[in-house]
Amino acid sequence: MEKQNQRRIFSGAGAELWQPAERSIWTARSSDGGDQALALLKSLLDQPRWLAAQHLYDDIGSELFEKICDLPEYYLTRTESAILKERAEEIVRRAGVECIVELGAGTSQKTLLLLDAQVKQHGGGVFAPIDVSLASLRIARDSVERNFPQLMFHGLHGLYEDGIAAIEKDLPTLFVFLGSTVGNFDSWQFETFFSHVSRSMGSDDYFLLGVDRVKDVDLLKKAYDDSEKITAAFILNVFENVNRILGSNFDQTKMRYEPRYNAEWQRIEMYAVATQTQQIRVPGSKIEFSWHKGERILVEISRKFDPEQLQAQLRCFGLDPVAHYTDKKDWFSLVLFKKAARR
Numbered sequence: 001m002e003k004q005n006q007r008r009i010f011s012g013a014g015a016e017l018w019q020p021a022e023r024s025i026w027t028a029r030s031s032d033g034g035d036q037a038l039a040l041l042k043s044l045l046d047q048p049r050w051l052a053a054q055h056l057y058d059d060i061g062s063e064l065f066e067k068i069c070d071l072p073e074y075y076l077t078r079t080e081s082a083i084l085k086e087r088a089e090e091i092v093r094r095a096g097v098e099c100i101v102e103l104g105a106g107t108s109q110k111t112l113l114l115l116d117a118q119v120k121q122h123g124g125g126v127f128a129p130i131d132v133s134l135a136s137l138r139i140a141r142d143s144v145e146r147n148f149p150q151l152m153f154h155g156l157h158g159l160y161e162d163g164i165a166a167i168e169k170d171l172p173t174l175f176v177f178l179g180s181t182v183g184n185f186d187s188w189q190f191e192t193f194f195s196h197v198s199r200s201m202g203s204d205d206y207f208l209l210g211v212d213r214v215k216d217v218d219l220l221k222k223a224y225d226d227s228e229k230i231t232a233a234f235i236l237n238v239f240e241n242v243n244r245i246l247g248s249n250f251d252q253t254k255m256r257y258e259p260r261y262n263a264e265w266q267r268i269e270m271y272a273v274a275t276q277t278q279q280i281r282v283p284g285s286k287i288e289f290s291w292h293k294g295e296r297i298l299v300e301i302s303r304k305f306d307p308e309q310l311q312a313q314l315r316c317f318g319l320d321p322v323a324h325y326t327d328k329k330d331w332f333s334l335v336l337f338k339k340a341a342r343r
């Protein structure tokens with residue numbers, strides 16, 4: 001049974017890049033190792049220094065992110081959830097697919113609403129969440145298997161691009177990208193991501209995108225600077241993961257969290273600031289550098305969007321908007337796109 005499922009979701013060539021990790025979860029052979037460490041080191045030696053968002057999600061980071069989702073200040077999760085509660089059935093009816101692929105799925109708790117509609121309308125199908133966090137995929141698997149035994153669960157533990165490349169192109173698919181995770185991309189990452197996604201989509205495929213909108217600055221600032229300091233713990237925890245990957249010696253007791261809203265770029269910028277100069281050593285590559293007192297490292301960005309402009313932009317990537325759903329306060333948008341017929 002496991003073998004059959006595997007064949008059904010993986011494209012012929014894609015299957016070879018994946019190995020079974022545990023029940024119903026596969027790991028990308030290319031998802032860790034030297035390439036990851038080198039890319040990480042390059043960003044730390046860049047001017048100014050920065051980190052890629054994927055490194056935030058080790059086991060502790062993934063747990064902290066789940067706590068952030070429940071914070072009163074973090075309106076994103078409950079607002080997107082409320083839209084999905086109202087619209088999941090309509091979205092699934094419009095797409096009418098056999099397979100739902102979730103990018104950066106986390107624990108897929110909001111996606112259960114779509115899966116419920118999928119089971120009610122189609123009696124079953126395939127659910128393939130892609131994520132770098134194995135701990136989150138396990139939680140997703142257990143709750144999907146418990147709630148929807150009619151679905152085939154195929155967790156893909158790896159990077160977005162590896163997961164997308166692995167999936168069988170002939171299977172009508174709804175790609176889902178929630179939580180405004182797209183806001184973590186800078187312009188270059190956005191371009192790379194959507195070019196890749198669009199090229200990989202078939203003519204019957206849909207893409208559901210959840211985005212946080214530009215709004216009152218105080219609301220935005222509070223969402224990323226909660227009173228319980230969980231966001232601070234989440235952002236600074238990245239250095240535990242960096243130390244694990246690089247064997248480096250970043251010291252969390254000598255840094256602090258600093259969020260800023262950059263109005264011109266419509267984005268929250270989340271920094272780690274050195275409170276004392278730290279001498280950072282990366283033994284494997286024999287590199288050493290000073291992280292000077294007061295110097296900032298950009299750990300994460302969260303861009304905010306105008307949904308109309310975003311829809312126009314995604315048309316240029318061959319994605320035609322077919323429906324736009326929002327909440328009563330116009331805080332968050334869910335946009336359903338269809339792969340454009342060849343023009």
Ligand SMILES: C[S@@+](CC[C@H](N)C(=O)[O-])C[C@H]1O[C@@H](n2cnc3c(N)ncnc32)[C@H](O)[C@@H]1O
Pocket residue numbers: 053054057065069077103104105106107108110130131132133136158159160161177178179180181
């Ligand atoms: C902001 S969280 C959103 C989680 C969930 N979709 C939600 O809406 O609550 C981003 C998720 O994307 C995953 N992620 C980040 N970068 C990734 C990458 N390059 N490839 C695959 N997954 C990634 C993280 O592990 C995390 O679970």
